[in-house]
Amino acid sequence: MSAADTIDAHQHYWDPARGDYGWLTPDMPSLYREFGPDDLAPLRQATGVARTVVVQAAPTVDETRYLLRLARDDDSIAGVVGWIPLDSVDALKIIDEFARDPKFKGVRPMLQDLPDDTWIAHAPRADAIERLIERDLAFDALIFARHVPSLIEFVRRYPKLRIVVDHGAKPPIRDGVDTAWQPWADGIAQLAALPQKLYCKLSGLATEASANWTDATLQPYVEHLVAHFGVERLMWGSDWPVLNLNGDYTGWHAAATRLIAHLEKAGQEAIFGANARAFYRL
Template sequence: MRIDSHQHFWIFNAERDAWITDEMKAIRQNFLPIDLAAVLKSNGIDGTIAVQASQSHEETQFLVDLSTMYAMIKGVVGWVDLQSEAIAERLEHFHQYPIIKGFRHVIEAEDDPDFLTRPAFLRGIKALTAYEYTYDLLIRPRHYDSTLTCVAQNPNQRFVLDHMAKPAVRTKEFDNWAEFITKLAAFPNVHCKISGLVTEADWSNWTVDDFRPYIQHVIACFGKQRIMFGTDWPVCLVAATYEDVMNIVETILVDFSEAELQAFWGGNAAQFYGIM
Protein backbone atom coordinates (compact mmCIF):
# COMPACT_ATOMS: atom_id res chain seq x y z
CA MET A 1 0.00 0.00 0.00
CA ARG A 2 1.32 3.44 -0.99
CA ILE A 3 0.31 6.10 1.53
CA ASP A 4 0.54 9.88 1.55
CA SER A 5 1.24 10.34 5.25
CA HIS A 6 0.28 14.00 5.43
CA GLN A 7 -2.52 15.93 3.74
CA HIS A 8 -5.48 18.11 4.72
CA PHE A 9 -9.14 18.72 3.92
CA TRP A 10 -11.14 21.82 4.71
CA ILE A 11 -14.20 23.86 3.86
CA PHE A 12 -12.53 27.24 3.64
CA ASN A 13 -13.44 29.80 6.28
CA ALA A 14 -11.51 33.08 6.04
CA GLU A 15 -11.73 33.81 9.76
CA ARG A 16 -10.88 30.34 11.04
CA ASP A 17 -8.27 29.73 8.34
CA ALA A 18 -6.52 33.08 8.70
CA TRP A 19 -3.15 31.33 8.33
CA ILE A 20 -4.02 30.98 4.62
CA THR A 21 -2.92 34.46 3.61
CA ASP A 22 -3.75 36.42 0.47
CA GLU A 23 -0.46 35.35 -1.14
CA MET A 24 -1.68 31.76 -0.76
CA LYS A 25 -4.75 32.45 -2.90
CA ALA A 26 -4.36 29.12 -4.71
CA ILE A 27 -5.62 27.36 -1.59
CA ARG A 28 -8.18 29.87 -0.32
CA GLN A 29 -10.98 27.51 -1.31
CA ASN A 30 -12.55 24.20 -0.32
CA PHE A 31 -10.50 21.00 -0.57
CA LEU A 32 -12.33 17.72 -0.06
CA PRO A 33 -11.63 14.05 -0.88
CA ILE A 34 -13.42 14.34 -4.21
CA ASP A 35 -10.79 16.92 -5.22
CA LEU A 36 -7.94 14.55 -4.38
CA ALA A 37 -9.22 11.18 -5.59
CA ALA A 38 -8.14 11.48 -9.22
CA VAL A 39 -4.74 12.87 -8.23
CA LEU A 40 -4.08 9.90 -5.96
CA LYS A 41 -5.13 7.43 -8.65
CA SER A 42 -2.94 8.99 -11.34
CA ASN A 43 0.06 8.92 -9.00
CA GLY A 44 -0.46 5.38 -7.72
CA ILE A 45 -1.24 6.41 -4.14
CA ASP A 46 -3.69 4.09 -2.37
CA GLY A 47 -4.63 6.23 0.60
CA THR A 48 -3.79 9.11 2.90
CA ILE A 49 -3.46 10.23 6.48
CA ALA A 50 -5.80 13.21 6.94
CA VAL A 51 -4.22 15.66 9.39
CA GLN A 52 -6.00 18.40 11.30
CA ALA A 53 -5.74 21.94 9.92
CA SER A 54 -7.63 23.80 12.63
CA GLN A 55 -7.73 23.49 16.40
CA SER A 56 -11.11 22.19 17.49
CA HIS A 57 -12.82 18.96 18.39
CA GLU A 58 -15.22 19.72 15.53
CA GLU A 59 -12.25 19.48 13.16
CA THR A 60 -11.49 15.98 14.40
CA GLN A 61 -15.10 14.93 13.95
CA PHE A 62 -15.13 16.48 10.45
CA LEU A 63 -12.21 14.27 9.40
CA VAL A 64 -13.78 11.20 11.00
CA ASP A 65 -17.03 11.87 9.15
CA LEU A 66 -15.17 12.19 5.84
CA SER A 67 -13.47 8.86 6.49
CA THR A 68 -16.84 7.12 6.64
CA MET A 69 -17.56 8.27 3.09
CA TYR A 70 -14.13 7.97 1.45
CA ALA A 71 -12.03 4.81 1.74
CA MET A 72 -8.93 6.74 0.63
CA ILE A 73 -8.65 8.08 4.21
CA LYS A 74 -6.69 5.37 5.99
CA GLY A 75 -6.11 7.31 9.18
CA VAL A 76 -6.92 10.58 10.93
CA VAL A 77 -4.59 12.77 12.98
CA GLY A 78 -7.00 15.00 14.83
CA TRP A 79 -6.86 17.74 17.44
CA VAL A 80 -7.67 17.46 21.11
CA ASP A 81 -7.04 19.94 23.90
CA LEU A 82 -4.02 18.25 25.44
CA GLN A 83 -3.90 20.81 28.25
CA SER A 84 -7.46 20.12 29.38
CA GLU A 85 -8.00 18.54 32.77
CA ALA A 86 -10.63 16.43 31.00
CA ILE A 87 -8.14 15.05 28.46
CA ALA A 88 -8.79 11.42 29.44
CA GLU A 89 -12.52 11.92 29.00
CA ARG A 90 -12.01 13.43 25.52
CA LEU A 91 -9.70 10.62 24.45
CA GLU A 92 -12.19 8.07 25.72
CA HIS A 93 -14.80 9.72 23.51
CA PHE A 94 -12.56 9.63 20.43
CA HIS A 95 -11.49 6.07 21.18
CA GLN A 96 -14.76 4.84 19.65
CA TYR A 97 -13.38 5.78 16.21
CA PRO A 98 -10.57 3.39 15.18
CA ILE A 99 -9.79 5.63 12.21
CA ILE A 100 -8.22 8.16 14.63
CA LYS A 101 -4.57 7.20 14.87
CA GLY A 102 -3.17 10.20 16.68
CA PHE A 103 -3.32 13.90 17.40
CA ARG A 104 -1.50 17.14 16.67
CA HIS A 105 -1.30 20.66 18.02
CA VAL A 106 -0.03 23.51 15.84
CA ILE A 107 2.97 24.22 18.03
CA GLU A 108 4.55 26.37 15.30
CA ALA A 109 1.87 28.99 15.97
CA GLU A 110 2.73 29.14 19.69
CA ASP A 111 5.08 31.98 20.65
CA ASP A 112 6.06 30.25 23.89
CA PRO A 113 9.31 28.34 23.16
CA ASP A 114 8.56 26.08 26.12
CA PHE A 115 5.00 25.19 25.12
CA LEU A 116 5.89 21.51 24.74
CA THR A 117 7.18 21.31 28.30
CA ARG A 118 4.26 22.97 30.04
CA PRO A 119 3.12 20.63 32.83
CA ALA A 120 -0.43 20.52 31.45
CA PHE A 121 0.81 19.69 27.96
CA LEU A 122 3.11 16.95 29.21
CA ARG A 123 0.18 15.51 31.12
CA GLY A 124 -1.72 15.42 27.84
CA ILE A 125 1.12 13.60 26.06
CA LYS A 126 1.12 10.95 28.78
CA ALA A 127 -2.61 10.52 28.23
CA LEU A 128 -1.94 9.91 24.53
CA THR A 129 0.59 7.25 25.46
CA ALA A 130 -1.93 5.52 27.71
CA TYR A 131 -4.40 5.33 24.81
CA GLU A 132 -1.64 4.32 22.35
CA TYR A 133 -2.16 7.37 20.13
CA THR A 134 0.61 8.90 18.04
CA TYR A 135 1.64 12.56 18.21
CA ASP A 136 2.70 14.73 15.25
CA LEU A 137 5.31 17.38 16.04
CA LEU A 138 4.80 20.63 14.09
CA ILE A 139 7.46 23.07 15.30
CA ARG A 140 9.71 26.01 14.52
CA PRO A 141 13.35 26.61 15.61
CA ARG A 142 12.28 28.35 18.84
CA HIS A 143 10.77 25.02 19.92
CA TYR A 144 13.86 22.86 19.32
CA ASP A 145 14.99 22.67 22.95
CA SER A 146 11.56 21.99 24.40
CA THR A 147 10.90 19.38 21.71
CA LEU A 148 13.99 17.46 22.75
CA THR A 149 13.00 17.72 26.42
CA CYS A 150 9.44 16.60 25.74
CA VAL A 151 10.57 13.59 23.72
CA ALA A 152 13.18 12.66 26.32
CA GLN A 153 10.52 12.64 29.04
CA ASN A 154 8.18 10.42 27.01
CA PRO A 155 10.20 7.42 25.77
CA ASN A 156 7.09 5.28 25.28
CA GLN A 157 5.21 7.82 23.15
CA ARG A 158 5.33 7.45 19.36
CA PHE A 159 6.25 10.80 17.83
CA VAL A 160 6.58 11.83 14.20
CA LEU A 161 8.20 15.06 13.06
CA ASP A 162 6.11 16.91 10.48
CA HIS A 163 7.79 18.47 7.45
CA MET A 164 11.33 17.73 8.70
CA ALA A 165 10.87 20.64 11.16
CA LYS A 166 10.48 23.03 8.21
CA PRO A 167 14.12 23.82 7.36
CA ALA A 168 14.74 27.28 5.91
CA VAL A 169 15.31 26.05 2.35
CA ARG A 170 14.72 29.50 0.88
CA THR A 171 17.69 31.04 2.72
CA LYS A 172 19.74 27.80 2.72
CA GLU A 173 20.17 27.82 6.50
CA PHE A 174 21.35 24.38 7.50
CA ASP A 175 23.67 23.95 10.48
CA ASN A 176 21.32 24.76 13.39
CA TRP A 177 18.53 22.71 11.84
CA ALA A 178 20.85 19.80 11.08
CA GLU A 179 22.15 19.72 14.66
CA PHE A 180 18.59 19.54 15.95
CA ILE A 181 17.69 16.72 13.53
CA THR A 182 20.74 14.74 14.65
CA LYS A 183 19.73 15.09 18.30
CA LEU A 184 16.05 14.29 17.71
CA ALA A 185 16.76 11.24 15.57
CA ALA A 186 18.77 9.74 18.43
CA PHE A 187 15.43 8.96 20.11
CA PRO A 188 14.22 5.65 18.62
CA ASN A 189 10.54 6.50 19.24
CA VAL A 190 10.65 9.46 16.83
CA HIS A 191 9.93 9.16 13.10
CA CYS A 192 10.06 11.84 10.40
CA LYS A 193 7.85 12.87 7.48
CA ILE A 194 9.66 13.95 4.34
CA SER A 195 6.95 16.42 3.49
CA GLY A 196 6.05 20.09 3.35
CA LEU A 197 9.38 21.26 1.93
CA VAL A 198 8.27 23.14 -1.19
CA THR A 199 6.52 25.83 0.85
CA GLU A 200 9.79 26.47 2.73
CA ALA A 201 11.61 27.16 -0.57
CA ASP A 202 11.28 29.95 -3.12
CA TRP A 203 7.76 29.18 -4.35
CA SER A 204 8.47 30.27 -7.92
CA ASN A 205 12.11 29.31 -8.43
CA TRP A 206 12.95 26.16 -6.47
CA THR A 207 14.96 23.26 -7.88
CA VAL A 208 15.29 19.67 -6.71
CA ASP A 209 18.86 20.40 -5.61
CA ASP A 210 17.55 22.96 -3.10
CA PHE A 211 16.08 20.10 -1.07
CA ARG A 212 18.82 17.51 -1.53
CA PRO A 213 21.05 18.31 1.51
CA TYR A 214 18.05 18.46 3.85
CA ILE A 215 16.51 15.19 2.71
CA GLN A 216 19.86 13.42 2.67
CA HIS A 217 20.58 14.55 6.23
CA VAL A 218 17.20 13.29 7.47
CA ILE A 219 17.81 9.91 5.84
CA ALA A 220 21.31 9.70 7.33
CA CYS A 221 19.97 10.48 10.82
CA PHE A 222 16.65 8.62 10.93
CA GLY A 223 17.61 5.76 8.64
CA LYS A 224 15.30 4.22 6.06
CA GLN A 225 12.79 2.65 8.48
CA ARG A 226 11.75 5.81 10.34
CA ILE A 227 10.96 8.11 7.41
CA MET A 228 7.74 8.39 5.42
CA PHE A 229 6.45 10.20 2.35
CA GLY A 230 3.94 13.04 2.60
CA THR A 231 2.83 15.84 0.29
CA ASP A 232 1.14 18.36 2.59
CA TRP A 233 -1.55 18.66 -0.11
CA PRO A 234 -3.25 21.07 -0.69
CA VAL A 235 -0.82 23.44 1.05
CA CYS A 236 1.90 22.33 -1.36
CA LEU A 237 -0.12 23.76 -4.26
CA VAL A 238 1.10 27.29 -3.54
CA ALA A 239 4.53 26.18 -4.78
CA ALA A 240 4.22 22.85 -6.59
CA THR A 241 1.91 20.21 -8.00
CA TYR A 242 1.34 16.84 -6.35
CA GLU A 243 3.51 15.31 -9.08
CA ASP A 244 6.30 17.83 -8.40
CA VAL A 245 6.41 16.84 -4.74
CA MET A 246 6.65 13.17 -5.65
CA ASN A 247 9.36 13.87 -8.23
CA ILE A 248 11.54 15.68 -5.68
CA VAL A 249 11.85 12.63 -3.46
CA GLU A 250 11.96 10.15 -6.36
CA THR A 251 14.96 12.01 -7.74
CA ILE A 252 16.82 12.02 -4.43
CA LEU A 253 16.10 8.48 -3.19
CA VAL A 254 18.54 6.87 -5.60
CA ASP A 255 20.26 4.33 -3.33
CA PHE A 256 17.11 2.68 -1.92
CA SER A 257 16.43 -1.00 -2.50
CA GLU A 258 12.99 -2.07 -3.70
CA ALA A 259 12.04 -3.08 -0.14
CA GLU A 260 13.27 0.24 1.23
CA LEU A 261 11.29 2.14 -1.39
CA GLN A 262 8.13 0.22 -0.49
CA ALA A 263 8.70 1.10 3.16
CA PHE A 264 9.22 4.78 2.37
CA TRP A 265 6.19 5.10 0.07
CA GLY A 266 3.80 3.46 2.50
CA GLY A 267 5.06 0.65 4.68
CA ASN A 268 6.65 2.87 7.32
CA ALA A 269 3.54 5.06 7.57
CA ALA A 270 1.29 2.00 7.79
CA GLN A 271 3.38 0.57 10.61
CA PHE A 272 3.65 3.85 12.50
CA TYR A 273 -0.05 4.68 12.32
CA GLY A 274 -1.26 1.10 12.70
CA ILE A 275 -2.91 0.74 9.29
CA MET A 276 -3.72 -2.77 8.12
Protein backbone atom coordinates (compact mmCIF):
# COMPACT_ATOMS: atom_id res chain seq x y z
CA MET A 1 0.00 0.00 0.00
CA SER A 2 1.57 3.26 -1.08
CA ALA A 3 1.53 6.34 1.13
CA ALA A 4 -0.47 8.14 -1.54
CA ASP A 5 -3.36 5.74 -0.91
CA THR A 6 -3.45 5.91 2.90
CA ILE A 7 -6.26 7.93 4.44
CA ASP A 8 -7.10 8.79 8.03
CA ALA A 9 -10.90 8.77 7.88
CA HIS A 10 -11.49 10.62 11.15
CA GLN A 11 -9.53 13.38 12.86
CA HIS A 12 -10.11 16.88 14.17
CA TYR A 13 -8.64 20.36 14.07
CA TRP A 14 -9.74 23.03 16.54
CA ASP A 15 -8.90 26.31 18.23
CA PRO A 16 -10.39 26.72 21.73
CA ALA A 17 -10.15 30.50 21.33
CA ARG A 18 -13.03 30.25 18.85
CA GLY A 19 -15.28 29.63 21.85
CA ASP A 20 -17.80 27.07 20.60
CA TYR A 21 -16.35 23.79 21.91
CA GLY A 22 -18.56 23.28 24.95
CA TRP A 23 -16.95 19.97 25.87
CA LEU A 24 -13.36 21.24 25.57
CA THR A 25 -12.29 22.81 28.86
CA PRO A 26 -9.00 23.90 30.49
CA ASP A 27 -9.11 20.85 32.76
CA MET A 28 -8.18 18.78 29.68
CA PRO A 29 -4.58 20.05 29.30
CA SER A 30 -3.61 17.49 26.62
CA LEU A 31 -6.38 18.82 24.37
CA TYR A 32 -7.00 22.41 25.39
CA ARG A 33 -4.90 24.17 22.78
CA GLU A 34 -5.03 24.82 19.06
CA PHE A 35 -4.46 21.78 16.84
CA GLY A 36 -3.92 22.39 13.13
CA PRO A 37 -2.43 20.76 10.03
CA ASP A 38 1.13 21.66 11.04
CA ASP A 39 0.72 19.64 14.24
CA LEU A 40 -0.48 16.55 12.39
CA ALA A 41 2.00 16.75 9.49
CA PRO A 42 4.93 14.98 11.23
CA LEU A 43 2.61 12.26 12.53
CA ARG A 44 1.18 11.70 9.06
CA GLN A 45 4.71 11.51 7.69
CA ALA A 46 5.77 9.00 10.34
CA THR A 47 2.83 6.70 9.58
CA GLY A 48 2.59 7.20 5.82
CA VAL A 49 -0.86 8.83 5.97
CA ALA A 50 -1.27 11.02 2.92
CA ARG A 51 -4.68 12.61 3.48
CA THR A 52 -7.34 12.92 6.14
CA VAL A 53 -11.04 13.51 6.66
CA VAL A 54 -11.54 16.30 9.20
CA VAL A 55 -14.67 15.91 11.31
CA GLN A 56 -16.56 18.60 13.23
CA ALA A 57 -15.98 18.92 16.96
CA ALA A 58 -18.43 21.74 17.76
CA PRO A 59 -22.17 21.84 17.02
CA THR A 60 -21.98 25.11 15.11
CA VAL A 61 -22.10 26.21 11.51
CA ASP A 62 -19.22 28.61 12.16
CA GLU A 63 -16.89 25.75 13.11
CA THR A 64 -17.68 24.00 9.81
CA ARG A 65 -16.83 27.20 7.93
CA TYR A 66 -13.55 27.33 9.87
CA LEU A 67 -12.71 23.74 8.85
CA LEU A 68 -13.54 24.44 5.22
CA ARG A 69 -11.21 27.45 5.26
CA LEU A 70 -8.43 25.22 6.57
CA ALA A 71 -9.18 22.66 3.86
CA ARG A 72 -8.91 25.21 1.05
CA ASP A 73 -5.31 25.92 2.05
CA ASP A 74 -4.14 22.36 2.78
CA ASP A 75 -4.04 19.52 0.26
CA SER A 76 -3.74 16.94 3.04
CA ILE A 77 -7.36 17.61 3.99
CA ALA A 78 -9.27 15.42 1.57
CA GLY A 79 -12.68 16.22 2.98
CA VAL A 80 -14.65 17.85 5.77
CA VAL A 81 -17.58 16.38 7.71
CA GLY A 82 -19.39 19.33 9.22
CA TRP A 83 -22.34 20.23 11.41
CA ILE A 84 -25.72 21.43 10.20
CA PRO A 85 -28.85 22.05 12.32
CA LEU A 86 -30.89 19.32 10.64
CA ASP A 87 -34.00 20.22 12.64
CA SER A 88 -33.87 23.90 11.66
CA VAL A 89 -35.81 25.85 9.03
CA ASP A 90 -32.39 27.00 7.77
CA ALA A 91 -31.11 23.46 7.19
CA LEU A 92 -31.63 23.36 3.42
CA LYS A 93 -30.02 26.76 2.89
CA ILE A 94 -26.96 25.74 4.91
CA ILE A 95 -26.67 22.38 3.14
CA ASP A 96 -26.73 24.14 -0.22
CA GLU A 97 -24.11 26.65 0.95
CA PHE A 98 -21.70 23.99 2.14
CA ALA A 99 -22.34 21.66 -0.80
CA ARG A 100 -20.84 24.28 -3.12
CA ASP A 101 -17.46 23.58 -1.53
CA PRO A 102 -15.94 20.50 -3.19
CA LYS A 103 -14.29 19.43 0.07
CA PHE A 104 -17.54 19.31 2.01
CA LYS A 105 -18.35 15.61 2.19
CA GLY A 106 -20.92 15.04 4.90
CA VAL A 107 -22.60 15.98 8.16
CA ARG A 108 -22.42 14.83 11.76
CA PRO A 109 -24.95 15.70 14.43
CA MET A 110 -23.36 15.00 17.81
CA LEU A 111 -25.90 12.33 18.79
CA GLN A 112 -23.91 11.08 21.77
CA ASP A 113 -24.22 14.48 23.49
CA LEU A 114 -27.92 15.13 22.91
CA PRO A 115 -30.24 14.71 25.92
CA ASP A 116 -32.76 12.81 23.79
CA ASP A 117 -31.38 9.41 22.77
CA THR A 118 -34.18 9.08 20.19
CA TRP A 119 -33.51 12.45 18.48
CA ILE A 120 -32.30 10.88 15.24
CA ALA A 121 -35.55 8.95 14.84
CA HIS A 122 -37.86 11.97 14.91
CA ALA A 123 -36.15 15.39 14.98
CA PRO A 124 -34.30 15.90 11.66
CA ARG A 125 -36.38 17.52 8.94
CA ALA A 126 -37.24 15.04 6.20
CA ASP A 127 -36.52 17.63 3.50
CA ALA A 128 -33.06 18.24 4.99
CA ILE A 129 -32.16 14.54 4.88
CA GLU A 130 -33.52 14.27 1.34
CA ARG A 131 -31.34 17.25 0.38
CA LEU A 132 -28.26 15.46 1.76
CA ILE A 133 -29.14 12.53 -0.49
CA GLU A 134 -29.66 14.82 -3.50
CA ARG A 135 -26.28 16.44 -2.88
CA ASP A 136 -24.60 13.03 -2.49
CA LEU A 137 -23.45 13.88 1.03
CA ALA A 138 -22.67 11.35 3.74
CA PHE A 139 -23.87 11.06 7.34
CA ASP A 140 -21.63 10.25 10.34
CA ALA A 141 -23.49 8.60 13.23
CA LEU A 142 -21.75 9.33 16.54
CA ILE A 143 -23.51 6.81 18.78
CA PHE A 144 -23.39 4.46 21.72
CA ALA A 145 -25.22 1.14 21.83
CA ARG A 146 -28.24 2.84 23.40
CA HIS A 147 -28.79 4.80 20.18
CA VAL A 148 -28.96 1.73 17.93
CA PRO A 149 -32.79 1.28 17.87
CA SER A 150 -33.36 4.90 16.88
CA LEU A 151 -30.59 4.82 14.30
CA ILE A 152 -32.09 1.69 12.74
CA GLU A 153 -35.42 3.51 12.45
CA PHE A 154 -33.66 6.44 10.76
CA VAL A 155 -31.75 4.16 8.39
CA ARG A 156 -34.91 2.40 7.29
CA ARG A 157 -36.61 5.73 6.63
CA TYR A 158 -33.78 6.95 4.36
CA PRO A 159 -32.42 3.92 2.50
CA LYS A 160 -30.49 6.04 -0.01
CA LEU A 161 -28.47 7.95 2.59
CA ARG A 162 -24.81 6.92 2.97
CA ILE A 163 -24.15 6.37 6.69
CA VAL A 164 -21.02 5.50 8.65
CA VAL A 165 -20.98 4.59 12.35
CA ASP A 166 -18.21 6.50 14.12
CA HIS A 167 -15.74 4.83 16.49
CA GLY A 168 -17.25 1.36 16.28
CA ALA A 169 -20.24 2.69 18.27
CA LYS A 170 -17.90 3.33 21.24
CA PRO A 171 -17.93 0.10 23.26
CA PRO A 172 -17.12 0.76 26.96
CA ILE A 173 -13.89 -1.22 26.75
CA ARG A 174 -12.55 0.10 30.05
CA ASP A 175 -15.33 -1.78 31.87
CA GLY A 176 -13.90 -5.14 30.79
CA VAL A 177 -15.14 -7.42 28.05
CA ASP A 178 -17.71 -9.21 30.23
CA THR A 179 -19.45 -5.91 30.99
CA ALA A 180 -18.73 -4.04 27.75
CA TRP A 181 -19.69 -6.72 25.26
CA GLN A 182 -23.47 -6.41 25.44
CA PRO A 183 -25.56 -4.69 24.27
CA TRP A 184 -22.78 -3.30 22.08
CA ALA A 185 -22.04 -6.55 20.21
CA ASP A 186 -25.66 -7.19 19.30
CA GLY A 187 -26.08 -3.57 18.24
CA ILE A 188 -23.14 -3.87 15.86
CA ALA A 189 -24.57 -7.06 14.39
CA GLN A 190 -27.96 -5.40 13.86
CA LEU A 191 -26.50 -2.33 12.17
CA ALA A 192 -24.17 -4.33 9.94
CA ALA A 193 -27.03 -6.58 8.80
CA LEU A 194 -29.20 -3.72 7.51
CA PRO A 195 -29.75 -3.92 3.74
CA GLN A 196 -28.56 -0.31 3.36
CA LYS A 197 -24.96 -1.48 3.97
CA LEU A 198 -23.75 0.94 6.60
CA TYR A 199 -20.03 1.57 6.96
CA CYS A 200 -18.16 1.72 10.27
CA LYS A 201 -15.00 3.45 11.47
CA LEU A 202 -12.20 1.51 13.08
CA SER A 203 -11.43 4.45 15.33
CA GLY A 204 -11.94 5.71 18.86
CA LEU A 205 -11.37 2.33 20.51
CA ALA A 206 -8.23 3.38 22.37
CA THR A 207 -10.10 6.29 23.94
CA GLU A 208 -12.73 3.90 25.31
CA ALA A 209 -10.13 1.56 26.84
CA SER A 210 -8.32 1.81 30.17
CA ALA A 211 -4.86 3.33 30.34
CA ASN A 212 -2.02 1.09 29.17
CA TRP A 213 -4.27 -0.79 26.75
CA THR A 214 -2.63 -3.35 24.47
CA ASP A 215 -3.47 -5.05 21.20
CA ALA A 216 -5.06 -7.84 23.25
CA THR A 217 -7.35 -5.32 24.95
CA LEU A 218 -8.78 -4.15 21.63
CA GLN A 219 -8.60 -7.41 19.68
CA PRO A 220 -12.08 -8.84 20.46
CA TYR A 221 -13.74 -5.57 19.47
CA VAL A 222 -11.76 -5.26 16.24
CA GLU A 223 -12.51 -8.89 15.38
CA HIS A 224 -16.23 -8.33 15.97
CA LEU A 225 -16.26 -5.27 13.71
CA VAL A 226 -14.38 -7.13 10.97
CA ALA A 227 -16.67 -10.15 11.29
CA HIS A 228 -19.82 -8.08 10.81
CA PHE A 229 -18.87 -5.15 8.58
CA GLY A 230 -16.21 -6.98 6.60
CA VAL A 231 -13.12 -5.43 5.08
CA GLU A 232 -15.25 -3.69 2.45
CA ARG A 233 -17.12 -1.47 4.99
CA LEU A 234 -14.53 -0.59 7.63
CA MET A 235 -12.29 2.47 7.50
CA TRP A 236 -9.41 3.35 9.81
CA GLY A 237 -9.40 6.65 11.61
CA SER A 238 -7.18 8.13 14.30
CA ASP A 239 -9.66 10.33 16.19
CA TRP A 240 -6.63 12.55 16.81
CA PRO A 241 -6.17 14.66 18.87
CA VAL A 242 -8.88 13.18 21.12
CA LEU A 243 -6.71 10.07 20.89
CA ASN A 244 -4.10 11.90 22.99
CA LEU A 245 -6.27 11.32 26.06
CA ASN A 246 -5.32 7.64 26.04
CA GLY A 247 -2.76 6.97 23.34
CA ASP A 248 -0.89 8.56 20.49
CA TYR A 249 -1.11 8.69 16.72
CA THR A 250 1.77 6.40 15.81
CA GLY A 251 0.90 3.91 18.54
CA TRP A 252 -2.73 3.53 17.47
CA HIS A 253 -1.77 3.33 13.79
CA ALA A 254 0.73 0.57 14.59
CA ALA A 255 -1.77 -1.32 16.76
CA ALA A 256 -4.47 -1.17 14.09
CA THR A 257 -1.96 -2.36 11.50
CA ARG A 258 -1.09 -5.36 13.66
CA LEU A 259 -4.72 -6.12 14.53
CA ILE A 260 -5.70 -6.50 10.88
CA ALA A 261 -2.39 -7.95 9.66
CA HIS A 262 -4.00 -11.40 9.26
CA LEU A 263 -6.32 -10.07 6.55
CA GLU A 264 -5.47 -10.25 2.87
CA LYS A 265 -3.50 -7.29 1.55
CA ALA A 266 -6.47 -6.00 -0.42
CA GLY A 267 -8.56 -5.94 2.74
CA GLN A 268 -5.91 -4.04 4.67
CA GLU A 269 -5.64 -1.50 1.86
CA ALA A 270 -9.41 -1.09 1.85
CA ILE A 271 -9.53 -0.37 5.58
CA PHE A 272 -6.59 2.04 5.44
CA GLY A 273 -7.78 4.08 2.52
CA ALA A 274 -9.88 2.68 -0.30
CA ASN A 275 -13.10 2.47 1.69
CA ALA A 276 -12.84 6.05 2.95
CA ARG A 277 -12.08 7.24 -0.57
CA ALA A 278 -15.17 5.49 -1.94
CA PHE A 279 -17.55 6.32 0.91
CA TYR A 280 -16.70 10.03 1.13
CA ARG A 281 -16.24 10.48 -2.63
CA LEU A 282 -12.70 11.80 -2.05
